[in-house]
Amino acid sequence: xxxxxxxxNDYWQLLFSPDSVALVGASNTPGSWGFGIMQxxxxxxxxxxxxVNPTVSEVCGKAAYDSVLDIPNPVDLAxxxxxxxxVAGVLGECTQKGVKAAVIISGGFTETGEAxxxxxxxxxxxxxxxxxxxxxxxxxxxxxxxxxxxTLAWTGKIAPGPVALISQSGNYGxxxxxxxxxxGIGFSKFISTGNEADLHFExxxxxxxxxxxxxxxxxxxxxxxxxxxxxxxxxxxTPGKPIVVIKAGRTEESARAIKSHTGAxxxxxxxxxxxxxxxxxxxxxxDDELCDVVLALLxxxxxxxxxxxxxxxGGGLGVVAAEACEREGLKISPLxxxxxxxxxxxxxxxxxxxxPVDMVGISMAENPAAFSSLWALIEDENIDAILLQAPVxxxxxxLSRMFNNEExxxxxxxxxxxxGLLRQRVEEHGKPVLLVKPALEFAxxxxxxxxxxxxxxxxxxxxxxxARVLHHLNRYKRHLKAAGK
Numbered sequence: 001x002x003x004x005x006x007x008x009n010d011y012w013q014l015l016f017s018p019d020s021v022a023l024v025g026a027s028n029t030p031g032s033w034g035f036g037i038m039q040x041x042x043x044x045x046x047x048x049x050x051x052v053n054p055t056v057s058e059v060c061g062k063a064a065y066d067s068v069l070d071i072p073n074p075v076d077l078a079x080x081x082x083x084x085x086x087v088a089g090v091l092g093e094c095t096q097k098g099v100k101a102a103v104i105i106s107g108g109f110t111e112t113g114e115a116x117x118x119x120x121x122x123x124x125x126x127x128x129x130x131x132x133x134x135x136x137x138x139x140x141x142x143x144x145x146x147x148x149x150x151t152l153a154w155t156g157k158i159a160p161g162p163v164a165l166i167s168q169s170g171n172y173g174x175x176x177x178x179x180x181x182x183x184g185i186g187f188s189k190f191i192s193t194g195n196e197a198d199l200h201f202e203x204x205x206x207x208x209x210x211x212x213x214x215x216x217x218x219x220x221x222x223x224x225x226x227x228x229x230x231x232x233x234x235x236x237x238t239p240g241k242p243i244v245v246i247k248a249g250r251t252e253e254s255a256r257a258i259k260s261h262t263g264a265x266x267x268x269x270x271x272x273x274x275x276x277x278x279x280x281x282x283x284x285x286x287d288d289e290l291c292d293v294v295l296a297l298l299x300x301x302x303x304x305x306x307x308x309x310x311x312x313x314g315g316g317l318g319v320v321a322a323e324a325c326e327r328e329g330l331k332i333s334p335l336x337x338x339x340x341x342x343x344x345x346x347x348x349x350x351x352x353x354x355x356p357v358d359m360v361g362i363s364m365a366e367n368p369a370a371f372s373s374l375w376a377l378i379e380d381e382n383i384d385a386i387l388l389q390a391p392v393x394x395x396x397x398x399l400s401r402m403f404n405n406e407e408x409x410x411x412x413x414x415x416x417x418x419x420g421l422l423r424q425r426v427e428e429h430g431k432p433v434l435l436v437k438p439a440l441e442f443a444x445x446x447x448x449x450x451x452x453x454x455x456x457x458x459x460x461x462x463x464x465x466x467a468r469v470l471h472h473l474n475r476y477k478r479h480l481k482a483a484g485k
């Protein structure tokens with residue numbers, strides 16, 4: 001594991017857990033950056049917040065100052081949200097005040113062309129000469145759920161959890177955060193890196209590799225400033241913490257868009273692909289796939305190998321699932337003789353007698369057979385992971401159409417017991433179980449999702465997404481084996 005941070009820990013402390021924050025460009029105007037950031041800084045009411053705006057006497061009920069130099073107390077972190085032409089002057093005043101950490105929200109720098117590049121170079125010069133470190137410019141802000149800090153204007157309260165996100169796009173980072181939270185994922189930290197004039201993606205990766213509140217690191221990457229350093233850090237980090245990234249810029253037009261977005265260079269696609277693979281970085285295509293993989297990594301064991309068992313309510317569902325798995329390099333394993341005997345004992349005689357295991361449309365009254373069949377697959381030594389498409393996790397409204405109140409209560413109690421037992425068996429046998437709901441309305445039912453999430457069972461809307469997750473888990477497991485883990 002990495003031994004020494006390039007940036008000292010006290011600077012990271014100031015960035016992520018400051019005792020005092022000055023917001024330069026604070027505003028009383030709803031919908032403005034200065035208003036949105038101020039609202040989030042004030043929300044926890046556990047640190048000193050100093051609004052800076054020379055045109056008003058107070059902002060959001062707090063006395064306003066003409067300059068950071070007028071603030072009577074020390075300032076740990078400065079958040080700067082003023083026009084680009086004013087940022088260098090503000091940063092200079094921060095250095096006079098003794099501020100050692102800043103977040104520069106303002107845009108209008110390298111991403112806009114040569115004039116902006118010169119403005120950005122001036123910021124770096126000031127920072128280097130005066131020992132101040134900053135996020136940005138052109139950043140949407142950052143957040144730390146442990147310290148309850150947020151310099152974000154538009155992203156609301158972030159659910160706490162073990163996942164960190166480093167994003168070279170503020171808006172796409174916002175999308176990942178909200179997609180993650182809707183999937184049941186909580187976050188430790190979020191950084192919108194902006195143009196990375198000072199602190200680079202690699203600096204945040206190095207810090208998060210040692211962050212005790214972070215179990216898993218995610219990222220949205222457009223271009224890396226220090227590619228060699230990134231991959232060295234990734235090689236050292238992935239054996240202990242998974243890294244899951246979206247890397248944009250595979251096509252000519254997307255690479256051109258990246259340069260106009262943050263001024264970054266997309267780089268060689270072939271080089272990125274090879275280096276990600278060698279370093280054990282899990283690369284995904286979009287935020288849905290990122291959240292799918294993160295859910296499984298947080299809640300499920302890694303498969304021993306690529307042999308998959310499929311348990312399904314219908315033949316067509318099994319065919320589609322098998323094809324999805326094989327496309328991802330997974331093997332539809334033959335069942336052990338003992339497994340066939342167990343399935344014969346709990347399924348109708350017309351079941352498929354092979355893998356995929358088609359339960360041939362068992363009725364809701366026969367629901368216990370789904371779990372009995374699942375136990376048989378989990379115990380099969382020929383199978384390393386299970387993709388489940390079965391009538392489990394039924395909501396009360398659907399049950400009310402078939403059963404009376406007492407029967408519903410008994411059915412739900414049985415399902416709760418079986419879900420708890422499923423969690424135990426997953427841990428005991430070290431085999432991931434991914435649930436694919438057999439119909440879309442099941443996959444969007446919040447009550448069903450909640451019951452499975454409480455037991456750490458990921459739920460996916462289609463077999464293609466579940467198979468893709470198993471592909472990533474299997475490749476990551478192979479990387480860990482190669483690394484001696």
